Amino acid sequence: MSQSSFGRGLTRRQSLSAIGLGSAALVVGAAHAQDVAAPAEPYSTVTDPRRSFGPDAEPNVYFWDPDVIAVDDAFNGLAQPNAPIKRLWTGALWAEGPAWNSVGKFLVWSDIPSNHQLRWLEDDGHVSVFRAPSNNSNGNSFDRQGRQLTCEHLTRRVVRYELDGSVTILADRFEGQRFNSPNDVVEHEDGSIWFTDPPYGGQLYEGAPDAAGGPSNPDGLIDNTLGQPPEIGEAVREMGHGVYRIGTDGTVTRMIEEAQVQNPNGLCLSPDGSRLYVASTGKGPGDTGEGGQGEVFAFDIAADGTASNGTVFTDCMVDGVKCGPDGLRCDVYGNLWASSNAGRAVGYSGVTCWSPEGALLGRIRLPEVCGNVCFGGPKRNILFMAASQSLYAVPTATQGAGPA
Template identity: 65%
Template sequence: MQQERSESDHAVRSVPGGQEERRAEVADVRASTLSRRSLLGGIAAGATALGTGVALAQTQAPTGPAAPPSTVTTPPRDFGPGGAPTTYFNDPDVLTIDPAFNQLVVPNSAITRLWTGALWAEGPAWNAQGRYLVWSDIPNNRQLRWLEDDGHVSVFRMPSNNSNGNTFDFQGRQISCEHVTRRVVRYELDGSITVIADNYNGKRLNSPNDAVPHPDGSIWFTDPPYGGLIYEGAPDAAGGPSNPAGRFNARIGQAVGNGLAKRELPTNCYRWDPSGRLDLVITEDEVPDPNGLCFSPDYKKLYVCSTGKGPGDQGPGGKGEVYVFDVGADNKLSNRKLFTDCMIDGVKCGPDGIRCDVTGHVWISSNAGRAVGYSGVTVWTPEGKLIGRIRLPEVCGNICFGGPKRNRLFMVASQSLYAVYVNTQGAAPG
């Protein structure tokens, strides 16, 4: 993961209905002279016209389809369990862009903040046997666990070696990507730990980010450099790409043996075979700074998010896009295509985590930076058409499906954990 700031400081309402109605509504909001700054007392310089539209909608008789309130209503919506009711049919922050999204929405299901208190939440994964969610709090060097039966949250594993992505394989074993140790590990059912991968052709990995299991027993994972940030791991040892002048002491605060490595590899994607072999499947030239990844329900396609430039990158880095590949019977990838550039209403909704449901729809976390109202989750058809959005009041880093029926979307967003029930199921374990 990488926290990226959007250059756009505006947020515009998305409204139900056809594209022409949406364009007209956007034009009306942008044309308004009443600023969000005046409404909120100067909280944010250069604020958006979003608050304007909400204020006018509260004081004037509607002339068209009612626009749902957003995450920046005044007073702000309380997403917690003690907040005022917001959902009288569909949640106002679950937005239908295309009617096809309605089949995936559950009426009377509200977005709920289940917990808050992380520094940067990432890597949610659902354990079906234990009926709990595990996720990473990267800077705090810990993994957290939410219990489905009573909502209790506790520290699950600490230290976690600044783990990022987590998943469960088809045997129910947890897979974790560790930043500071530059490796992918598997927690065995007896509690022991197996290192799946920590090098490629004798060179240390950068900082594995996200991983997905395949029914053939293999684990596919991405290896961008974001663990080279002090906040999320350890920079390179002196002279490495993220610490060329040696100003950082990479060993400070680390266990013995950590903080000694230097970046040696491009940002690639790999496939770990149960035989122990590690294969390069996507190069940096094809997808720079790869981040989240997932398979289609039939495992014939692989989706990969390309995020922004990371520490030590010598090239331009990723551009906040999602690519899709065909997966051959020999596990070779081909036919690389741009799935989406994640631009919505002129706002870059930077991708990070990604999951498919059983119908093949693609759910992508959204980091829109300061464009309030565009962070959360975007939902796409297998053909790359945007059909829906879920708005959160925080940048969303990653997502997964879980719950006893695997029909609950869990969203880790900055400091918090959110969830909403949906009318579909996740396509893969974890």
């Protein structure tokens, strides 16, 4: 019997009828595919009995991990059949911004409320505090020179950690106004740096509210100076949402306006840099507009860096469930991997994978809401998933595009 399908004996029509509903148990005959019994009805939420993902968990007894779910046959060539999802670590308050350092062979990610960054070492799985305080950092990535790029909620800026250990402020204002709370960041192959600026850091848990009278603290009832450096206390939200580009000369340009994408969150570039994907998530602190609708937008990027032709790439609906996107990454084939926040729809949080045309290919089911993803590992084929309190990983049969 062929192992090329997650359905393990299902026809394409049968597989599509089970989209998003989990893995089916099969009774395998001794010799031939025609001896395989009809699959049991798959579960719609979580594996039964509930599995543990931790280091002391029982071994995964399935050839295909039951929480790696193919929706389209094309996903079978992207997922690795004999590779289990593993929880590498747990203990965060809200894990975000994973990025892979190829030279050091480690993963760095943010625990925003705890105000530090963490590091997972590939050689022995050791986890330690990498940077504290982190200024409530959110998104991280590494540029093509191996320098870490970081978005900081608290200081409302984007920074670069240089190879000599110094820190460069890449952007903290646009046309004289402070940013809201830069969220995610990525380098284009032309050397420019793109980042999103929603207002999510304007709250106690993930940064600091506005000073009295600001949109996220209009009545001044919250003392935003408590526990913060003195210079933080007078900051207020000064402008709307946006997506920005930092040119190689340091010029900061707003490329996408709030009217085009509300609450821009995660972002990534296609492998050739010709397309920019932006996740649009829900209302943030101080927002008065409608707010993002949990969609992913796609924009064409011209040679001069201009973003145009913005369209909804996917509404992130799966089986009638909104799998709200956050962090985004492309693989080398141009498929988009998006973290999924399905709220209380247990079994739909994790990761969704979409073709370059916007068709759902498959998804990865996690027991926690997933905030962000990246590809890493020595071969850049491991999908790391920063999910609520934990860090997960699963090997794939593809590679991430560009530096993590």
